[in-house]
Amino acid sequence: MSASSEEMNQKLTFRRYKDGDHKEGAWQEKIFQASWTHKCPEYVLSTPPCQGSCPAGEDIRGYLDIVRGMEKPPKDSNWQTYAFQRITQANPFPSVMGRVCPAPCESGCNRNQVDDFVGINSVEHFVGDYAIANKLTLPQAGASTGKKVALIGGGPASMSAAYQLRLKGHACTIFDDHAMLGGMMRYGIPGFRTPRDVLDAEIQRILDLGVEVKLNTRIGVDVTLAQLEKEYDAVFLGMGAQSGRMLPVPGFDAANCVNAMAFLRAFNDGRLQHVGKRVVVIGGGDTSIDVATVARRLGNITVATEKDRPEHIIAGQVAHDVAAVSAREGAEVVLVSRAAIDKMNANKHEIEQALAEGIEIIGAVTPIAVIKGADGRATALRVAEFEVVKGETIIKAGTEKDIPADLIVSAIGQAVDFTGFDGFDNGKGLITANKNYEVPNKKGYFVGGDVIRPHLLTTAIGHGSIAAESIDIYLKGEEQGKRPKIDVHHWDLVRKLVETEHAPADFKAVDKAIIIKEETFAKEIDLGVRGSDSAKFAVHNFEDRSDKYVIPSNELFLGHFPFVPRNQREHITLNAEQALGHFEERLMKLDDKQVVAEAKRCMSCGLCFECDNCVVYCPQTAVFKVKRTDSTTGRYVDTDYGKCIGCHICADVCPTGYIKMGMGD
Template identity: 70%
Template sequence: MAVTTNQAKTEGLSYRRFKEGEKEGQFRTSQDKIFQSSWTHKCPEYVLATPPCQGSCPAGEDIRGYLNIVRGIEKPPAGVTWQQYAFERITSANPFPAVMGRVCPAPCESGCNRNMVEDHVGINSVEHFVGDWGLENDMKFTPAATSTGKKVAIIGAGPAGLAAAYQLRLRGHGVTIFDEHEELGGMMRYGIPGFRTPRAMLDTEIGRIIDMGVETRLKTRVGSDVSYEEIDKEFDAIFMAMGAQSGRPLPVPGAEAPNVVTAVAFLRAFNEGRLQHVGNRVVVIGGGDTSIDVVTVARRLGNVTKAGTVDERPSAENVISGHMAHDVASVSAREGAEVVLVSRATIDKMNASKHEIEHAQQEGIEILGGVTPISIVLDAQGRATALRVADFVMEGKETKLVEGTERDLPADLIVSAIGQGVDFTGLEQFNNNNGLM
């Protein structure tokens, strides 16, 4: 007697998954629902391609590779833990896993295929964990055993310069880093607030690279303290890694006021420990992650109302410009500042990470989206007292103001966080006149 398909499936089995009358579709597993969320008569076509997460990573990390290690799909060699194996895989492309695990906006997660099903894989969290494991277990980098005899000068000790030094030492080249600051790290140290990149963690990750035999010449600006021509003669190659450490000023009338500063200058003064408090009302113009850093710092610094008169205390702009420094003792008297973030983009379309925006709002920061700055309102002494904004509509590439929507946002300090460029002082021959090389 011929058997039916269902009979064939169960014949000779001591266990039946379904009872009579039940259909398999009623018992689809969660995994079935995820990977069989739609049905088609078409056969899938498999192509060799870069995983979308990896293709979205500016650092070129082998994301699928180290996730497979963490999941246990790819096994480490004998005697090597999966944590060490994952650390080595990540750092083959990026020597700062602990830093990046904390501050990277994670475009890889935006490109993750899982977004089409439920939510992205927590790639950033995995990198954060593996990076911290490397710190706790004192992981080191080993340079090439033999030297090529070649020497490379690197201008700039930020993430790009340090990462280049790491890759060059792996290949046996001699490396010397030139930087104008007192400490290594560039924007990781002088741009990102310390509560986001703890300094002990940052120092350890930088130290691994220096311990590979990298020479440093700090407080040395190429183009001022030493000429470009001198290092060009001394070294076989030069890597330009100056970074974008020049803030873009606000392009509106009145932006020359002393209490209108750039985000780069503001964050540098804070990270150097000179800026201890700000005015009572701070207005920040931006919309990216840098503007979120500024408003968060301003909110936490707050205003001092009990430490003498206004005339006795250095103004925030004088501290930011480097002329003075606040007394650390005044910190005990500070109160939360009123901080407003102004963005041309609406809140849902701001470039800043969604979770960063939410954290800022939780800290009491007001975000005003969909408006554009018109001008800075000045007093008789030439100081800014408010930022004038208005609603607008775009007509092609032109901004058209909506009549009758102008209003003033009172401010003691206005910070422009609308972009950055390279400081080409002494290296003007490389300037393309757009703030880039």
């Protein structure tokens, strides 16, 4: 029987059943057949590995897309301001972190599979400095809830938590035993890596939200935890791990053997003006590099009295400063590490800079003793080659050697000072926390930063952000929920639709409905949710997997991306003579054109970046651009399922992995 002209002119559509069928057959056998599939494309938002690797949880892809010009700022803003706003949703210290974070995001960047990682830190550095220069502010504090939170410690964890809590309307008071805020950002990192005017500007933005500060206030001396429990509704413990660990070898009790935290604090306080002629640093991480480079810059003075010895200054004793009137010479600085040089934990670039400045690094040896002179002061550090057998260090006989030293600095780790915090030590010198950063069995107490595990400044910022959410839930009297698998700040399509005046409409039930009435209940079947692909009450053809899935490089079409050299920041490299007395910043920022060019290297993993591949290569013209009036980030293309034959070419040529063959499952 021939078809009528009317039937011939009807739009062809895919049908799951043939006429007369009422049961689905072996569907799994029909999924893939050569060049086509019963599945059709859908748009799936995933988390990029840079973002999944960021301890602060920044929406990195989001602000790179803003800088490159793909995601447009609101009409009353520019891309620099909009990018700053996106970064500071997670991290209120972009200028500081853009300089000092070792950037695990860059190590995880999928662009490494093409040529070289995207310079994420350099973009953050530029945006942070732009914000300071143009006096950009953080969002206003939320309406007051009447709740008060005490935050102990003035470092990145507490500052991050205070910032997020003020946005939620909670009053915050920071207690710190230092004269200034900043924690390890100020007292653990030298000023030539973290310029103090930059740090002060980013701290002040948080204080401007109405954060109260009580400095030079020590818990257990000036105020007790019991007092805080009475006056505040919740307490956040973010005091950090600012006590250094002493080297556990015989002789390290000598007066001129100190720990790295005391050394750096004395320097950053402005008290330490010089070191001895020969300085030995034990470590291998970033802190040991900081100590070594500081010692190289301070150098030695030719005329000094007993009181001028650096160990007295580090210990807090008042000494006569003869540095200004005496000849200054370069100190001989040796860094000793148990790890081989190429296996050290310190930033590789910082290691290269230290070597260029004349610092000697000896790897793959372990300290075994401090050699003392007749006066009881250390004269050398004895080291030896070793091997580890079943977790035990075995010294290789005959490999011992002495490294002369006037000052020995231990940079082998940090410890928490629990004075005034009875009952919080978990037996390992730290504080235990659950996934919500609550302290178990301590109602109303939350924690973040190095007191949980000494790590990066960005890690502490991330802890503070998550803890603030948990504190907010606690203050509302609600139960803590399960944290997402990928616990970072995610790009939000619905937020973008609202911002661009494309928000989904309210759902309204249709007038026609079928009412099924039985003896005990009535049920309404709303016909309005059937065939709703063109309805405006939902975001169609889209799935958000970003809270549980990080997209790997093998799900991208890497062939789309040509080799593009990275725009690298200039780093002033000093030699041994130039390093002496040089306390200026060495890391220069990119200019605006370089920053935009670098952001364009981002592959926007897991989110459409509007390349048109899917539109160009679709043989059925089923994939099409959304009308300009309806288009926005993440909603640039759509699919006509009446035309789609499931050939999956669009998914194959999608550079970012945003298109998945999922519709029809």
